[in-house]
Amino acid sequence: MEPGDVGLSTAPAPAAPASRSGRRRGALLPALGVLPFLLYVAVFLLLPVGVLAVEAFRATDPVTFEESWSTANLGTVTGGAYARAYLGSLQLSAVTAVLGAVLGLALAFAVVGTRLGRLLRRLVLTASGVLANFGGVPLAFAFLATIGNAGVVTALLTDTLGLDGFSLYSMAGLALVYLYFLVPLMVLTIVPAVEALRPQWREASDVLGASRWQYWRHVGGPVLLPPVLGATMLLFASAFAAYATAKALVGSSLPLVTLQIADSLSSNVVVGAENLGKALALGMVVLVGLVMAFYTWVQRRTSRWLA
Template sequence: MFLVLPIAVLSVEAFRVTDPVTFEDAWSAANLGTITDGAYRRAYVGSLQLSAITAVLGAALGLALAVAVLRARRGRLLRRLVLTASGVLANFGGVPLAFAFIATIGNAGVVTALLTDTLGWGGFSLYSMAGLALVYLYFLVPLMVLTITPALEALRPQWREAADNLGASGWQYWRYVGGPVLAPPVLGATMLLFASAFAAYATARALVGSSIPLVTLQIADALSSNVVVGSENLGKALALGMVVLIGLVMAFYAWVQRRTQRWLA
């Protein structure tokens, strides 16, 4: 009910339009047409671009880190430390994370001031799409490590030994054995990172405000009537669009997870 009831309310309220003068409600599909044009369309595109970029980068970096940890000589202790740290960092977000980056590499941050004084460097802006992507990677990479480590551990050593006995090279093993087995979990984890980045709000709000077009920020402005008086239902239509997109992503993630369980069973 905690999931179905809010979605049902959004599905109904998204088709209600409030007159900004008389404040009378009427049933209409105008909200759905509005969110696909103008600033709202740019907000969806901005959120999709940011989520796709951070999801791909987070998946690549997290996969590389997980593989390096599992291959380390002192893998048991290092793996325990990395997984513990990843569990903490994957849930560290919102205003504290934004403040930490502002105090570190913001315009007046400690590291920025040090690099500016010593090297004369000051070309990176934290309050941009690239800066926001960097902050998102701080919690997406640990989330990827937590998600992909069980799949890496499920690769059986006998498969590599059999490939070596048959004369396969390392590239051939990953091309025909390890790669196809890991492809579903890696793809599923990437979808999970995409959904997490797409739904993030507090970090972006505290870091860039409304200077970057993101759909979560547009929803907050609409619900608080900062754009147009009586635009609460427009915010609900934007939220319904997010629910639909996230639902499609998570449905694909569930399908990939079923394939993963079949491969690794």
Template sequence: MLGTLPFFVYVAVVLFLPFGVLAVEAFRVTDPVTFDEGWSTDNIARITEGASGRAYLGSLRLSAVTAVLGAVLGLALSVAILRTRRGRLLRRLVLTASGVLANFGGVPLAFAFLATIGSAGVVTSLLTETLGLEGFTLYSMTGLGLVYLYFLIPLMVLTITPALEALRPQWREAADNLGASGWQYWRYVGGPVLAPPVLGATMLLFASSFAAYATAKALVGSSVPLVTLQIADSLQSNVVVGAENLGKALALGMVVIVGLVLVFYAWVQRRAQRWLA
């Protein structure tokens, strides 16, 4: 028990203390006339309307779309790797690359995409000059989603591959012996077993996309409504009197949403372990 004390101290200082500060400061307001500080739920109400509400909707929409696409593409890639004849070597190479790409983000990732398919990127210039393709812009919600998939797909591969490997061959053999088709096997055996880990991995991708900041900041600035960018603007820019803690209220809402997603992810993972253990 004593050996785990540093861990609990670290969690308390890094996780619970900032959350407690946000939970308190989000309800503090300043009267614009008397400049007296008090307690109110005005900041909480403001994050659901106006620019803050649009930022939340933008982040939720972007996170949901990229999480689903990343989960589908990552699952397909994992299945393809495991079905190859030389799967052991290929699996090792893909998992190693996925471990690197899943942690490659921020400003370097934004710069790599700008240099490649940005408005003056190498590939963009080549396609424009040779094929005359125009219309796509990286500085939009669609372009940002494409960049997010760069690290979400490898993250899905890392998360779902162990679950795919845990599917026992005896289950498929038993289904074949009983006359089940491939569709029936995945409908009644493989699908229900894989559903919890796939759903949990999708929730993990959603949380990762929802909390991303540096890549979006370097790529689109404040032109795309995202809650992480809205928080940065609220903390760094001049704010209206009485809304000094609006950024903290936005951050509190983010923490609550991500916390609920991770709690659901942990619950799904426990159910998945019953079948894949």
């Protein structure tokens, strides 16, 4: 063998195949990271829903106080005052969701299309993030002190302009209060979708001779419709599940399912009323679940355009 016949290779040696135990550890680590979230969902979401599903089918005898399995609670909550409560909550949620979606969409277009730069956009989004989470007793007190029967603005308008007749303690007044946090929530939800409308699409439609109506009919509208529908469903679910603001503002004077649930669970007079409250809550969970399932389906369709 002459010198130089044996060369040194600089190519890296092939890596040894990973062992089976190493692959298992690599697959187990992500699962361990998700485990706290799964435990949280199981304890604070699945377990309460399971308890409602069981207790809704329990009935208490008013004489012997013995509990038994029955579907009487479900039949009771679908009629009478309970049915009116469901209808009132559905009407209030639908009206406020549609109004909040329209006003929030208009504000989102104004923020995205403004020429004042990112500062105004940042201020609006920051304020929306704060206002969307401002509710409950503080929000009700703020409206009572402002436009309630003895509010500052109410007294000013009555003394100066003689305006009277609007009641904050009605369904219309409660809808006005709900819009205070639903419109900012719509802005936060829909601004990314509005920003996803690329200027090149509008320029291409102008080059091809399309009018503004044709652009929104065939390009902008189909792209923006799924996120708008999804955001409206989110507003509907938020308004339907709201409790503290309505309780602090109107008490039990309006037929709302959340107020009926609270009255049933706190009743010390009617035997087995807590089971009626749980049946009401179960129906509410089913309705909100259907809405959120539709919202998830719409969000999947939206992700294709926002990617």
